[in-house]
Amino acid sequence: MFVITGASGRTGRAAAVRLLAAGYRVRAVGRSAQRLADLAARGAEVWEADPTDPAALTDAFRGADGIYAVIQPNYIPDHPDFRAFQDQVAASLTKAVTESSVTRVVGLSSWGARHPKGTGPVMGLHRFEQRLSTVPGVDTLWLRAGYFMENLLDHIDTAKAHHRISAPFDPDIPLPFVTTGDIGVRAAEELATGTWHGTEVLELQGERDVSMREAAGVIANAVHADVLTYQQTSLDDFHAELRSKGVSVNVADMMVEVGEAVNSRYMRTEQPRTARTSTPTSIERFMEEEFAPRYRAARPD
Numbered sequence: 001m002f003v004i005t006g007a008s009g010r011t012g013r014a015a016a017v018r019l020l021a022a023g024y025r026v027r028a029v030g031r032s033a034q035r036l037a038d039l040a041a042r043g044a045e046v047w048e049a050d051p052t053d054p055a056a057l058t059d060a061f062r063g064a065d066g067i068y069a070v071i072q073p074n075y076i077p078d079h080p081d082f083r084a085f086q087d088q089v090a091a092s093l094t095k096a097v098t099e100s101s102v103t104r105v106v107g108l109s110s111w112g113a114r115h116p117k118g119t120g121p122v123m124g125l126h127r128f129e130q131r132l133s134t135v136p137g138v139d140t141l142w143l144r145a146g147y148f149m150e151n152l153l154d155h156i157d158t159a160k161a162h163h164r165i166s167a168p169f170d171p172d173i174p175l176p177f178v179t180t181g182d183i184g185v186r187a188a189e190e191l192a193t194g195t196w197h198g199t200e201v202l203e204l205q206g207e208r209d210v211s212m213r214e215a216a217g218v219i220a221n222a223v224h225a226d227v228l229t230y231q232q233t234s235l236d237d238f239h240a241e242l243r244s245k246g247v248s249v250n251v252a253d254m255m256v257e258v259g260e261a262v263n264s265r266y267m268r269t270e271q272p273r274t275a276r277t278s279t280p281t282s283i284e285r286f287m288e289e290e291f292a293p294r295y296r297a298a299r300p301d
């Protein structure tokens with residue numbers, strides 16, 4: 001039986017669906033059984049536990065052959081101290097792994113998590129790796145995922161209204177764009193059949209590296225836009241834009257740090273691109289299947 005944390009979320013749900021489809025028993029963990037109802041309908045055992053509650057997670061992990069451990073959600077926009085929240089969830093997951101005597105963990109981390117600081121929210125994932133990897137007798141595989149293609153779904157309104165997408169990233173820096181679905185599938189496959197020992201790190205770099213300029217072109221094709229360009233925003237303007245949308249100073253500061261880290265190449269992939277570090281979904285397919293339908297459904301420009 002495999003335990004999936006964050007099972008109502010993006011990577012967790014994909015992992016649970018994959019394991020269930022392959023005939024494995026799955027315990028799907030989330031804060032609300034209602035949000036896990038579709039997984040229950042597919043045969044999952046649903047388990048309510050808050051990610052900040054180590055006792056509840058310990059109960060959830062008992063008897064598992066392996067767990068998928070994820071600090072969720074992706075981020076909390078108005079949180080006054082998101083790193084403290086990440087540390088709290090990391091501590092809770094680590095205590096639960098220790099107390100439940102689980103011996104196999106696939107953990108979700110990020111490209112850039114090698115660095116102890118200077119990477120915004122990825123610093124919390126570095127600390128998660130460090131903390132959980134100290135538990136004796138546990139084989140842990142860290143999936144250091146690239147930049148989620150789903151992040152681009154936040155640009156739909158701007159794309160439609162202003163025929164551009166904008167972000168603080170240099171237009172030509174190659175980014176390891178990956179889908180959350182592919183990450184979840186890989187997590188499931190590693191849990192079911194992976195053969196790692198001790199603590200290992202595996203980057204998931206997506207189908208290929210894609211720059212923001214190229215991504216804008218792919219979006220333009222997918223939505224049949226005559227004009228759709230990429231505009232690099234200054235870090236100050238990016239911070240101000242986030243603040244105007246209600247993002248806390250703490251989280252806006254972290255997001256700016258990601259922009260700096262990516263543009264300076266401090267944050268970059270480090271493992272060679274191979275079949276194992278690559279995932280199947282191309283950015284073209286993602287834009288056709290995920291971006292374009294939402295774009296068409298968005299309010300008219």
Ligand SMILES: NC(=O)c1ccc[n+]([C@@H]2O[C@H](COP(=O)([O-])OP(=O)(O)OC[C@H]3O[C@@H](n4cnc5c(N)ncnc54)[C@H](OP(=O)(O)O)[C@@H]3O)[C@@H](O)[C@H]2O)c1
Nearest residue numbers: 008009010011012030031071072073074109110145147148
């Ligand atoms: N964005 C990127 O480019 C990127 C790249 C690499 C790694 N990552 C990492 O990926 C992880 C996110 O994975 P994911 O996308 O699979 O997760 P996700 O989809 O963001 O997780 C969403 C789930 O989080 C739970 N949730 C929502 N608000 C919450 C709150 N205030 N407190 C506690 N739980 C809450 C909800 O589950 P319930 O309501 O059912 O509990 C929801 O289904 C993060 O650790 C992030 O750092 C992100």
